[in-house]
Amino acid sequence: MSLESLLTAAFLVPLLQTTLRSTTTLLLTALGGMFSERSGVVNIALEGMIIFGALTAAVSAQLMEAPYLAENPGARIWWIPWVAVLLAMVVGAFIGWIHAVVSIKYKADQIISGTAINLLAAGLPSLVLAYFYDNTTASKELVNRLPEWLGFSPLVYLAFALVPITWYVMFKTPWGLRLRSVGEHPEAADTMGINVFRTRYTAVILSGVLAGLAGAFLSIGVLNQFVRNMSAGQGFIALAALIFGKWHPIGVLGATLLFGFAKALAIQLGGGDIMPPTVIEAFPFVITMLVLAGFVGTSRPPKAIGKPYEK
């Protein structure tokens, strides 16, 4: 592969497609994280929520389709992937609720609580996989994955559509204003009659829902099974994109597109002799660090972020 071959349509079109796909996971997760962080709760558990979402979607879809496949191998049942996506969102919400209880009610260090959830996501899937498949690394491949509309999974469209929606919700609705006020100055919000705890619970659970959705996209949208550690740090990169994007939907869109492009480039160049794959794999992570060091100085996090609210 030579440098000239990189400028042909045969390289650029798949590059663009892969960029949009790898952006989707980051975008869904980061938009979810935005709700949590704007309400004042650091959510480093996004990585674990993606993993739990991916696991739930793959395992539930596989279990639901098994009886149909027994009758007719290759049976396509349209509702199965959608129910699986829904379940992934429910499990994401549940994980979000755990993070919320520990960090809001019990006033834990939010980073430690999130780390615990990430550690849980590293251990529990193996036990679940061992129970269903006698295998600790991957789930059984499934037939009924998410459909593709015009070459992309519906969740890709959803992710990009969510950018204006979250912008509207966050900046043009009373609920968004309350959410932001809780993250900036909870005491003032409380005095105004806003229920700080309930707002934060909702926000953290919402971030779990979206991260679970991102996980479902990974396991039954991009692939057709759950593979251990399949999110490979994307939750953390989404968090970095959130900071880089200054906790704003438009900024988050730009940041995730940049990281998605870096990842797509790594995938498209992999295996060629342009760059060794190990170097390329480190690429998104190095970019993240450079970006955080260079640009974060000007972005201001929500004032009350990371601090438990004492009534």
Added chain:
Amino acid sequence: MNRVWLALTSAVFLLLLAVSPWAIAMRAFGGKGVLVTLWGTVDLYGRAKALPDVSWLGYFTAFWVALALVAAVAAFLPEARTRARIYFALGLAGVAVFALEAYLFYHAVWAVNDAALAEGARRPPLKRYSLSLGAYASFLYSLFLLAVGRLQLPGGRALLVRWRGVIVPAVSMLLAMVAGAVVVWILKDVKMPEGSGTLAYLAAKLDLVTYTFQLLFGPLLTASGWFQSLLIATPLIFTGLAVAFGFQAGLFNIGAPGQLTIGAIMTMLVGVHLANAHWFAGLPDGVARAIFLPLSILAAAAGGALWGAIPGWLKARFGAHEVINTIMMNYIAASVFLFMIASNEYTFFGKWTLHMPFKFPGYEARSYEVAESARIPLMVNLFGFQQDASGAWTGALSWALPLALVAMVVVYALTARLELGKRLLAALGAGVLGYFVGGFLPGVPMALSPKLASVRLNGAFVIAAFAVAFYNYYMWRTRDGYELRAVGLAPKAAEYGGVSIAKKTILAMAISGALAGLAATHYVLGGGIDEYRLKQSLPTNVGFDGIAVALLGQNTPIGVFLSALLFGVLLTGGLQLDLQLGISRELVMMLQALIVLFIAAGGFLPRYFTDPILAAQAEEGVQGVI
């Protein structure tokens, strides 16, 4: 509230006593046991012949029911001192009766085995017998009653709060175990014999859960189990200290995996490539060892320090949060690691080719072997044992290490008047002297069991012990450590007092990284991954385990050491768990995660345990806090 808790605990205890297996008469490989319960025997094994005579169990059951009833009634007595006396008496009686029960049970088992052997059986029929959940519950309930007794007396609750450093982790650990039990209950099925009822099914499930934890804690019962646990604990001590060091300075270092990786690469470069370099070929063995062993160890620390200092600098200079940066650095380190040992030839842009000398030829991604001079000896070697030609381990237990240790402790204790630095120097000198004197003394000749000798516990454990001592000394006995803790507790106040937060952040991250990097000495120089090489199987996840170790140990030196040992035991037991019950070792990882989560939530204990100000007031006995 007090009475509700007492009633609840008593009810749970009686329920457990009634439903769960009281003891296991025997257990086959694979976990199928013959369960002795209060209402009869449940034979999951199916081929049990002789059973121990436990007809006396009924009387003891009556005793426990009576004990619980008296405890419940005593809660309504008006006088606190009387209540306390009654609970102490009940608790002591419970402990004594439990001991009697255990004695009777084991004798009943031994009687059956002896009788069978006398009749000419080749092996004792009852194996792997033990007490089980019902018996354990009665012991724990007795201890609970003793604690209740102490709580009745004045200052009881304040005493509990004073011990919060132990109680919060212990409660979290207990809750994690309960959650782990639930997961095992759900995920693991038991095969019941035909026609057995619900009660038997419940007993079998409870036995499964109990046996899971018996296996996990099993290594505590054997010498080789202890050795293996210490082996697994060694890297955990390093990474636990690394995370704890960061916590003390108010920094969360999730980068231990990456720091460990870079430490491993650096120590590989020195231990393999520098020590084997041809211009050192003429050095005598002793000299080469004196140069390259310390140099390789330092290289591991330096690699970790570098990888820790970068996010420290980024935080100090640009305000980039260390949590995200250390995570990113983990992934980058993993890439660097593979780049170094996965291949020796890389092509860039289709034109330039890079040649490297690090990968050992062959399919597997691994480095060349560490030079003899840079290897850390095994503990059995340090204690004076050698493997002979037949493979047996023989030799004399050398006095060198024990004497060095005793000399250090004695001199340290005797020189209390000296200034601390001199005191430490004197102790160290005495240790070296003791080592040499002990080396010349005739040792105790003995042979090691092959099982014990096969455990590759190596000198890195000694380095880990020194790291614990260093942490204790640096954090609580030096000015730098004091300033670090001040930055961690109140950064603004520390800065006002003249401490440079930027410098301290970089320093703390560097030392934290160095501690994590030292874990590589165990894996590469000590042969912790079966060979004296850097291999792809380098278990960098111990860096994350360090978080659980530090939190469970409450960031204290002794706590980190003990919790690393605990996880070493659990992980060692996890191997047996996989072997006997087919439950994946990942269960231990899940327990770790839950422990972190529950400790973060303060063990779900009341606020006066977790809030430092409320806790101080509770200890002082301020009214209305508790």
